[in-house]
Amino acid sequence: MTPLGLRYRRADHALVPAWRRWWPLARQEFLVPFRSKVGIAVFCLCLVPAVVRLFVLMIRYGMVDFGAAARGDVIGRSQAWAQWDSGRPEFYVELVMGTWPGLPVLILLTGSATAGAIARDRRTNALELLWTRGITPFGYLLARFCGSLGSLCLVTVAAPLALWVAAALMVDDWQQLTSTLPFLGSVLFALLLVSAVWTALCLCLSAMASSPSQAIVLWCLLLVGSTALANIAAGVLREPNLRAWLSVWDAGGTLARHVAGVSTRVALGPALGFLSGLLLLLGLGAWRRLRVGEAVA
Amino acid sequence: MSIAPTSTAPRLQFANASKWYGSVTALMDVSFQVGNEVVGLVGRNGVGKTTLMKLAAGLLQPSQGEVRVAGVPAGSRAARAALGFCPDTDRLFESLTGVQFVAWMLRYHGLGAATARRTAEQVLDDLGLGPAMHRKVGTYSKGMRQRVRLGQALAHRPAVVLLDEPMTGLDPIARAELAERIAALPGRGVGVLVSSHVLHELEAIADRVVLVHQGRLLAEGKVADLRRQLPGRPQTYRLAAPDLRELAAALVALPAVQDLSVGAEGLLVTAGDGAAFRAAVTELAAAGRFAIREFVPVGDDLATVFESLVG
Numbered sequence: 001m002t003p004l005g006l007r008y009r010r011a012d013h014a015l016v017p018a019w020r021r022w023w024p025l026a027r028q029e030f031l032v033p034f035r036s037k038v039g040i041a042v043f044c045l046c047l048v049p050a051v052v053r054l055f056v057l058m059i060r061y062g063m064v065d066f067g068a069a070a071r072g073d074v075i076g077r078s079q080a081w082a083q084w085d086s087g088r089p090e091f092y093v094e095l096v097m098g099t100w101p102g103l104p105v106l107i108l109l110t111g112s113a114t115a116g117a118i119a120r121d122r123r124t125n126a127l128e129l130l131w132t133r134g135i136t137p138f139g140y141l142l143a144r145f146c147g148s149l150g151s152l153c154l155v156t157v158a159a160p161l162a163l164w165v166a167a168a169l170m171v172d173d174w175q176q177l178t179s180t181l182p183f184l185g186s187v188l189f190a191l192l193l194v195s196a197v198w199t200a201l202c203l204c205l206s207a208m209a210s211s212p213s214q215a216i217v218l219w220c221l222l223l224v225g226s227t228a229l230a231n232i233a234a235g236v237l238r239e240p241n242l243r244a245w246l247s248v249w250d251a252g253g254t255l256a257r258h259v260a261g262v263s264t265r266v267a268l269g270p271a272l273g274f275l276s277g278l279l280l281l282l283g284l285g286a287w288r289r290l291r292v293g294e295a296v297a
Numbered sequence: 298m299s300i301a302p303t304s305t306a307p308r309l310q311f312a313n314a315s316k317w318y319g320s321v322t323a324l325m326d327v328s329f330q331v332g333n334e335v336v337g338l339v340g341r342n343g344v345g346k347t348t349l350m351k352l353a354a355g356l357l358q359p360s361q362g363e364v365r366v367a368g369v370p371a372g373s374r375a376a377r378a379a380l381g382f383c384p385d386t387d388r389l390f391e392s393l394t395g396v397q398f399v400a401w402m403l404r405y406h407g408l409g410a411a412t413a414r415r416t417a418e419q420v421l422d423d424l425g426l427g428p429a430m431h432r433k434v435g436t437y438s439k440g441m442r443q444r445v446r447l448g449q450a451l452a453h454r455p456a457v458v459l460l461d462e463p464m465t466g467l468d469p470i471a472r473a474e475l476a477e478r479i480a481a482l483p484g485r486g487v488g489v490l491v492s493s494h495v496l497h498e499l500e501a502i503a504d505r506v507v508l509v510h511q512g513r514l515l516a517e518g519k520v521a522d523l524r525r526q527l528p529g530r531p532q533t534y535r536l537a538a539p540d541l542r543e544l545a546a547a548l549v550a551l552p553a554v555q556d557l558s559v560g561a562e563g564l565l566v567t568a569g570d571g572a573a574f575r576a577a578v579t580e581l582a583a584a585g586r587f588a589i590r591e592f593v594p595v596g597d598d599l600a601t602v603f604e605s606l607v608g
Contacts, residue, residue: 128354
């Protein structure tokens with residue numbers, strides 16, 4: 001029997017399909033960093049490394065003239081270090097994956113928005129209200145994930161893409177475009193993949209935490225703490241690869257570099273295993289905490 | 298007992314529903330139903346009212362027995378579409394406007410963006426929020442927040458709404474307004490289950506009340522029938538206002554007032570006829586003579602009802 005049998009006063013307008021009902025939540029999550037002045041300031045701060053690289057490109061290609069010495073210095077650096085050469089994948093990958101400024105940017109971005117997302121809803125009993133609606137815990141999690149990933153990717157994927165476009169436009173001929181186009185897809189995919197892994201980990205912690213501040217602390221501990229522990233273990237055991245296998249940050253970097261085709265001496269397998277295991281573990285914990293009865297008890 | 302799905306099924310039905318957490322029993326063998334009426338759910342804090350509400354909302358599953366909303370199991374998609382839930386939490390989505398919040402909630406029920414916004418505006422306008430609906434929820438008074446909460450519960454046109462302690466924290470005028478709105482809901486085809494730990498709050502709006510005590514359904518019936526068990530018992534109320542002495546002078550003139558004292562927590566008034574006293578205080582507040590911040594019963598006679606029922 002349907003509620004219609006009770007003269008249920010169903011509204012007379014067409015309903016959107018179930019899969020589209022989580023869209024407003026995803027949109028809200030995406031806009032979180034831009035809802036306050038502090039959020040906008042944090043977001044702009046996170047774009048500073050990309051702006052610096054854009055400035056370097058402008059000097060190199062003569063858009064800004066600081067004299068021949070400055071230009072020569074930039075060209076020299078780009079020839080010496082791949083991560084300053086816009087013709088190589090390192091330029092785009094290391095913008096996001098370099099420990100400095102990549103790690104602080106990630107902590108700032110995810111810490112100010114994603115980490116508190118679900119914990120805040122739990123704290124304010126919003127989950128209780130949402131579960132009485134036409135949205136399931138899976139839809140809720142998916143919406144939060146897509147929204148958070150979207151805002152993170154503005155810095156981790158869109159900014160490198162913008163740099164690539166800028167570099168291609170600054171060069172007089174098509175050489176930059178044709179030489180970099182083959183690896184652009186894999187670079188962007190690598191950055192998207194790692195962003196997705198980080199967003200998922202951060203959201204899982206947020207779902208497991210009982211308050212936004214606890215979620216933020218746990219997330220920072222996971223990123224910085226695992227890196228510190230991995231560094232200590234690598235030093236004590238004299239195995240540098242341990243850094244990439246036990247640190248969430250370095251494991252993500254290893255994954256991104258392998259997928260993007262950047263040369264690295266660290267094996268992908270252990271880093272991938274570490275990230276997958278961690279994701280599975282935290283995912284199970286989050287799923288358990290988001291079950292309807294558990295979330296409201 | 299299982300409930301046969303028939304077209305005459307009530308809007309909300311508890312059939313021998315029990316809920317326990319490990320060895321702790323929260324609810325035991327509760328059976329009652331809500332039709333096109335206002336049913337009050339009364340009990341002291343911690344006796345299982347919220348558990349009962351959550352079972353009805355599908356947020357918890359009964360350990361035993363059955364809970365049905367509009368003839369379908371509570372928590373199912375159809376049940377969620379037929380149910381509006383107004384939680385007792387006061388912390389809504391502060392950064393959204395009232396309209397945005399209600400429209401946002403409507404979209405989870407499958408309404409398109411434009412329809413949801415139009416419907417939200419209409420509902421909040423009906424609830425008397427006026428132009429304030431376009432302000433952020435964070436700037437709202439408690440009364441306005443309560444209207445928004447009620448709006449989000451009613452906007453998708455449910456068959457039954459659950460109101461968890463809706464009067465808590467409201468001033469007398471806001472309480473009277475809200476009570477009026479709740480009492481009007483059955484006339485619009487909406488069944489209501491409203492919980493409170495204060496019996497007199499429900500007196501004006503509930504067709505029936507269900508008394509819950511220690512996880513059990515203790516009594517069910519009309520408020521007047523329950524009150525008859527307490528003939529002539531005076532009630533004490535606490536009032537808080539900036540101008541306490543002037544308020545005391547006005548109250549002492551009321552025939553219902555038997556005793557009055559000014560204490561650190563406010564004004565303590567003992568009234569022989571509680572209903573007449575409450576009506577008089579609401580009139581005073583509505584007339585704008587006093588800014589009454591708080592008006593709550595002290596040691597409500599509900600305790601005495603329980604004691605007499607438990608024996």
